[in-house]
Amino acid sequence: RIPVFADPKSDDFSRYRGADCLTPNARELARAARMPAGTEAEVIAAARHVMAAAAAPALLCTRAEKGMTLVEAGTAESVSALAREVFDVSGAGDTVIATLALAHAAGHPLAEAMRIANTAAGIVVGKLGTATVGADELAHALRAEGAAGADEGMLLDHAAAARLVADWKAHGLRVGFANGCFDILHAGHVAMLRAARRRCDRLVVALNTDASVARLKGPSRPVNALGDRAAVIAGLASVDAVVAFGEPTPLELIRLLLPDVLIKGADYRIDQVVGAAEVQAAGGEVLLLDLLPGRSTTGVIRRLQSPQG
Helix, strand or coil: CCCCEECCCCCCHHHHCCCCEECCEHHHHHHHHCCCCCCHHHHHHHHHHHHHHHCCCEEEEECHHHCEEEEECCEEEEECCCCCCCCCCCCHHHHHHHHHHHHHHCCCCHHHHHHHHHHHHHHHCCCCCCCCCCHHHHHHHHHHHHHHCCCCCCCECHHHHHHHHHHHHHCCCCEEEEEECCCCCCHHHHHHHHHHHCCCCEEEEEEECHHHHHHHHCCCCCCCCHHHHHHHHHCCCCCCEEEEECCCCCHHHHHHHCCCEEEEECCCCHHHCCCHHHHHHCCCEEEEECCCCCCCHHHHHHHHHCCCC
């Protein structure tokens, strides 16, 4: 079934019955619900009222300078408007629904699609006249926001990662999984993750927590804290999601996500790969990728500590 998105212009939202997501602005929502829609709580209440009438499973309300609020069955989430100078709001609503639908069709859950649409809207209102946003322009803005927000939600919790992976799979996307400490990122890491991403549609990277790294590598590690490691890994074009685990192995996380492809370096045998049996039993595969010779975090640290540098 193809998802349907509707930007309602009638006050009677029952006319849009069957749509998967409605995208009114706050004024349109207030008129349709005959309820106030100024605060976030008011928007959520009004949204639930009209969603029932329209049998719509989701509603995204655009709220001008207050950002956006997405309401789904049992959940609600808001994002703030991006702090940009506003020149012209013409076409902003069209940008939101187009980007939202495209991002969702590409496999993003609605909450993530909302964030992408919010970024796109922030770009077009900073232009004069009815403007468009290009793919490269949007990608650049999203990367800039990702770098700026490295300390704010860069890491997904396990429940959020499971929802994201389930949504990707529901869209027919092949999900890969790689894990490691990734303490000091080097060319070997980058090459392996690029190769991994070529074998799947979406790549999840699981990082050992700081305590887990210390148990594995010793009390002087990690060199970089989890938040910094996550920011660097998430900044790679080959990585689609980052999650952390504190257990000795990522087995429970692998069981939860059940990726289609489990990826490790060729210095392992398949029978040594944690989670291999579970992934294969679910119809997935295990890939062992060649590593760049002579590259390791331990080697980098030794060279730094060497008197010759």
